[in-house]
């Protein structure tokens with residue numbers, strides 16, 4: 442079962458999250474039939490978004506992380522809630538996979554090095570907070586780091602891993618960490634943390650050894666007194682519903698809805714995040730127009 446652990450050091454210098462996101466990334470791979478490069482890219486971003494979402498203090502708030510680079514993958518979108526539950530989709534899920542010479546998937550070649558990372562926090566007030574940073578490398582981890590440094594001035598280190606089966610390409614393990622310096626951090630704490638992180642084994646190596654998220658967190662924070670804030674079970678969860686789809690159809694012009702009735706005899710809308718299909722007959726669409734007209738009169 443996937444989970445996030447969140448820890449803080451007793452001296453108030455460092456905050457750390459570690460996620461085992463194996464099931465989440467496996468689910469995304471199945472839902473979107475992703476190629477290896479697409480699986481690695483969306484897997485890394487889902488892991489990041491889940492940990493970033495879990496940092497939201499307000500219940501019901503959501504966090505969207507979107508990466509749009511100039512590579513063949515196109516746009517990647519992930520949305521997490523304040524419990525770390527997450528969903529995502531990508532524009533070109535079958536994008537070709539290139540490898541570095543050591544066999545590691547070249548995620549940057551798929552994402553592209555030029556582009557933006559956008560983070561939107563929605564607290565349900567109707568006015569989401571948006572911030573944007575330029576992509577650093579297209580490898581996702583460095584892009585998240587660059588976002589925090591550029592847009593939020595928070596020194597951040599993160600790493601992600603997605604391990605695929607050599608035979609069938611299925612997701613075997615996935616996870617990541619997100620470590621941030623707090624304003625109380627002194628130079629000694631920075632140095633200690635830097636050393637820890639540079640000697641940290643790759644995420645999937647630690648998971649493959651059977652290390653728990655807590656053990657990984659304690660290893661990353663070696664030499665610090667660690668206090669666990671919480672441990673959350675997390676899942677791939679989509680929040681789509683027929684009602685939401687009706688609202689999005691209702692946001693179209695009446696002419697556009699009429700055209701669906703006349704030309705197609707209805708509409709079929711499928712959710713980008715979970716592929717669920719919502720079918721509307723002509724009568725359903727007429728009802729939506731009626732409801733719209735009533736609302737507009739009021």
Ligand SMILES: [Zn+2]
Pocket residue numbers: 679680681712713714715716717
């Ligand atoms: Zn859905």
